[in-house]
Amino acid sequence: MNKTVNPKDVISGNDNGPLYAARKKVYPQSVSGTFRRIRWGLMAFCLSVYYFLPFVRWNRGLGAPSQAVLIDLPNSRFYFFFIELWPQEVYYFTGLLIVAAVALFLMNSIGGRIWCGYLCPQTVWTDLFYAVERLIEGDRRERMKKDASTDPMKLERISEIVLKHSIWLLIAWWTGGAWVLYFNDAPTLVKELVTFQGPMIAYIWIGILTATTYLLAGYMREQVCTYMCPWPRIQAALTDEWALNVTYRYDRGEKRTSVKKAAELRALGQQVGDCVDCYQCVAVCPTGIDIRNGPQMECIQCGLCIDACDNVMSKIGRPKRLIGYDNDINIHRRQEGKAPIYRIVRARTIVYGAIIAVVGGFMIYTLATRRLLDINVLHDRNPVAVKLSDGSIRNAYTVRLLNKSGYDRVIAIDANGPVNATVHVVGVDSVTPDRPMIVIPRDTTSELRLLVTAPAENNPEKSIPVHFHVMDIGLGVAASTTDNFVSP
Amino acid sequence: MTDHHSDIDSLSGKSTTGHEWDGIKELNTPLPRWWVITFYLTIFWAIGYWIVYPAWPLISSNTTGVFGYSSRADVAVELANLEKIRGDKMVALGAASLADIEKDPALLALARAKGKTVFGDNCAPCHGSGAAGAKGYPNLNDDDWLWGGTLDQIMQTIQFGARSGHAKAHEGQMLAFGKDGVLKPDEIVTVANYVRALSGLSMRTGYDPARGQKIFAENCVACHGDGGKGNQELGAPDLTDKIWLYGSDEAILIETISQGRAGVMPAWEGRLDLATIKAMAVYVHSLGGGK
Numbered sequence: 001m002n003k004t005v006n007p008k009d010v011i012s013g014n015d016n017g018p019l020y021a022a023r024k025k026v027y028p029q030s031v032s033g034t035f036r037r038i039r040w041g042l043m044a045f046c047l048s049v050y051y052f053l054p055f056v057r058w059n060r061g062l063g064a065p066s067q068a069v070l071i072d073l074p075n076s077r078f079y080f081f082f083i084e085l086w087p088q089e090v091y092y093f094t095g096l097l098i099v100a101a102v103a104l105f106l107m108n109s110i111g112g113r114i115w116c117g118y119l120c121p122q123t124v125w126t127d128l129f130y131a132v133e134r135l136i137e138g139d140r141r142e143r144m145k146k147d148a149s150t151d152p153m154k155l156e157r158i159s160e161i162v163l164k165h166s167i168w169l170l171i172a173w174w175t176g177g178a179w180v181l182y183f184n185d186a187p188t189l190v191k192e193l194v195t196f197q198g199p200m201i202a203y204i205w206i207g208i209l210t211a212t213t214y215l216l217a218g219y220m221r222e223q224v225c226t227y228m229c230p231w232p233r234i235q236a237a238l239t240d241e242w243a244l245n246v247t248y249r250y251d252r253g254e255k256r257t258s259v260k261k262a263a264e265l266r267a268l269g270q271q272v273g274d275c276v277d278c279y280q281c282v283a284v285c286p287t288g289i290d291i292r293n294g295p296q297m298e299c300i301q302c303g304l305c306i307d308a309c310d311n312v313m314s315k316i317g318r319p320k321r322l323i324g325y326d327n328d329i330n331i332h333r334r335q336e337g338k339a340p341i342y343r344i345v346r347a348r349t350i351v352y353g354a355i356i357a358v359v360g361g362f363m364i365y366t367l368a369t370r371r372l373l374d375i376n377v378l379h380d381r382n383p384v385a386v387k388l389s390d391g392s393i394r395n396a397y398t399v400r401l402l403n404k405s406g407y408d409r410v411i412a413i414d415a416n417g418p419v420n421a422t423v424h425v426v427g428v429d430s431v432t433p434d435r436p437m438i439v440i441p442r443d444t445t446s447e448l449r450l451l452v453t454a455p456a457e458n459n460p461e462k463s464i465p466v467h468f469h470v471m472d473i474g475l476g477v478a479a480s481t482t483d484n485f486v487s488p
Numbered sequence: 489m490t491d492h493h494s495d496i497d498s499l500s501g502k503s504t505t506g507h508e509w510d511g512i513k514e515l516n517t518p519l520p521r522w523w524v525i526t527f528y529l530t531i532f533w534a535i536g537y538w539i540v541y542p543a544w545p546l547i548s549s550n551t552t553g554v555f556g557y558s559s560r561a562d563v564a565v566e567l568a569n570l571e572k573i574r575g576d577k578m579v580a581l582g583a584a585s586l587a588d589i590e591k592d593p594a595l596l597a598l599a600r601a602k603g604k605t606v607f608g609d610n611c612a613p614c615h616g617s618g619a620a621g622a623k624g625y626p627n628l629n630d631d632d633w634l635w636g637g638t639l640d641q642i643m644q645t646i647q648f649g650a651r652s653g654h655a656k657a658h659e660g661q662m663l664a665f666g667k668d669g670v671l672k673p674d675e676i677v678t679v680a681n682y683v684r685a686l687s688g689l690s691m692r693t694g695y696d697p698a699r700g701q702k703i704f705a706e707n708c709v710a711c712h713g714d715g716g717k718g719n720q721e722l723g724a725p726d727l728t729d730k731i732w733l734y735g736s737d738e739a740i741l742i743e744t745i746s747q748g749r750a751g752v753m754p755a756w757e758g759r760l761d762l763a764t765i766k767a768m769a770v771y772v773h774s775l776g777g778g779k
Contacts, residue, residue: 022520022521380618381618382616382618382620383619383620383629386620386627386629387730388730388777389631389730389731390729390730394630394776426774427590427774449774451776
């Protein structure tokens with residue numbers, strides 16, 4: 001029990017390293033294969049959506065914006081194809097965020113960090129920047145050699161560097177440019193921007209987004225995932241033993257050695273693994289880790305090591321997927337000689353799926369049934385009630401009518417509650433007694449002052465509920481709300 | 489800073505700073521380069537800031553900076569701009585007639601907003617923030633007006649006041665019939681009950697309506713009219729309606745008849761400009777009782 005501890009052993013422990021570790025630059029090697037193709041495809045898809053979506057048109061009628069996706073901040077409106085949201089409907093975004101978060105959990109419980117590896121903007125743009133770098137400066141070895149070289153730079157090398165950064169900045173600038181298009185009519189804004197007549201705030205945002213894209217995708221890269229992003233930590237806490245993650249299948253044996261040496265050792269009856277220790281998985285990794293060390297927080301699970309290893313395995317005639325989407329349960333099962341089992345549908349994924357379905361379904365339901373005509377009523381607080389000279393009682397209300405539709409409405413207002421009450425809207429001479437009619441322009445709200453007067457003798461109670469009812473007399477759409485009629 | 493720098497700690501194999509306390513040496517763990525660069529950048533930035541913006545206190549003032557920036561000057565400019573924007577709108581308000589203001593939604597909204605603010609600043613102490621009034625201070629939400637409830641009449645009352653001493657003010661008051669010895673106490677009680685009867689309120693037992701009517705006809709009709717309907721020219725209230733400025737109890741009526749009433753509405757001309765008074769008239773008119 002009482003072993004003597006050498007102080008050196010304690011000091012050389014893992015947690016005694018420097019508090020700050022300088023970044024070791026990563027030089028991912030190019031690779032081809034299934035996952036690389038998936039990544040190219042998803043990158044093309046994501047970037048196309050981002051860059052071109054603002055130019056998609058959607059006809060909402062004359063006078064309304066014709067951009068399919070538009071965040072109209074000055075007018076406080078959000079447009080998404082057939083949906084138009086007002087600021088008070090911001091809860092739809094809450095719902096959207098809940099769905100997005102749970103979708104992330106669901107992805108994680110099925111296939112690990114799918115988001116990180118394939119869809120996250122940081123991954124997509126970093127991948128794009130690496131592609132540019134590779135195209136201009138060459139693959140891993142060339143780039144490492146060029147960076148390590150201490151020779152004075154030649155014109156060719158300088159032009160390479162200038163070209164790389166120019167293209168990076170161009171992409172970054174386009175990224176920032178696309179961003180601002182979501183906040184204004186895209187074709188108009190593009191025209192204004194190129195003629196230097198755009199609003200200053202647009203240029204500022206383009207500048208900010210250009211800078212962040214250039215820095216995050218060109219320089220910070222995997223450090224964003226490792227140090228800045230909270231998701232790797234959360235993901236580690238949310239994963240379970242059935243989730244499929246990019247895994248080195250150590251059940252395929254140890255030790256790792258060259259093909260030639262392995263054959264010799266096998267001949268001697270010794271244990272050898274399928275891994276030939278070629279380090280291809282490390283070379284292609286965009287975060288510069290060794291997947292054979294097991295699950296790591298730095299691993300974004302992009303699957304490129306799977307492609308790299310598969311290429312090697314097929315060359316040396318061993319079975320593919322020495323690295324693959326797998327979990328420890330199946331590795332142990334294979335070690336015990338049992339067939340692997342995959343449980344995509346299990347309690348966790350069912351619960352996540354159910355949450356998505358319930359929240360999503362509720363959002364769709366409320367969106368489909370939401371009222372395009374609405375009424376809010378605020379009772380005057382001071383005075384609550386006014387006695388008129390003939391003894392009748394008058395209550396005043398501030399009424400706000402919301403017309404969320406794309407056309408002007410003619411509205412008739414009713415107030416039912418006190419016996420023999422009359423309704424009057426200040427400033428409106430009504431042709432229909434007790435049912436004033438007002439026009440509310442499309443996509444606006446109107447605030448009215450509404451007076452309800454009732455004879456006191458018919459309404460002896462202190463407080464009587466009064467139902468306000470508004471109806472679009474052209475379309476029959478109605479809305480109502482309730483307040484109180486108070487006597488002094 | 490010295491050649492101690494090359495000192496290597498034998499245990500950890502790291503270089504030390506050369507500082508030593510009781511045989512314990514401090515390991516040299518430099519800050520990350522990015523941190524140091526950022527730190528120097530902030531210093532550089534601060535120096536630039538000193539030059540460009542006001543920064544250093546002097547004996548009686550401070551350095552002004554090459555931009556000549558001053559947050560106070562900024563506020564002054566903002567306030568001047570605001571006054572200019574308001575000024576244009578208020579000129580439009582002052583130029584329009586009261587009837588035109590009510591017809592123009594933009595002017596009406598401006599007048600109501602402006603009127604509400606000014607009302608809160610100037611009128612609320614007596615009439616209440618919601619213009620509901622109090623004993624002796626009329627409720628401006630109802631349809632009972634001492635001096636008339638049309639836009640022009642309201643405007644006139646606000647502008648010149650009532651019994652305010654202004655040459656154009658409304659004049660006329662409730663005389664002190666008891667104090668001045670015009671009516672005897674029992675006559676006052678009788679006529680007070682007669683007035684209550686006019687608006688359907690209960691009467692004291694043993695009260696003589698014929699006598700009440702006679703006293704009323706001899707003393708009150710001149711101002712309050714034959715049927716007690718009042719007279720807005722004189723500010724004499726309608727005694728037949730359900731609204732009582734001071735209250736309708738017999739005791740309060742006796743007090744009113746004995747002591748008289750002469751509430752004062754100040755004249756606002758000279759204190760508020762014409763556009764503001766117009767805005768206030770429109771606001772009061774729109775409260776719901778305007779004629």
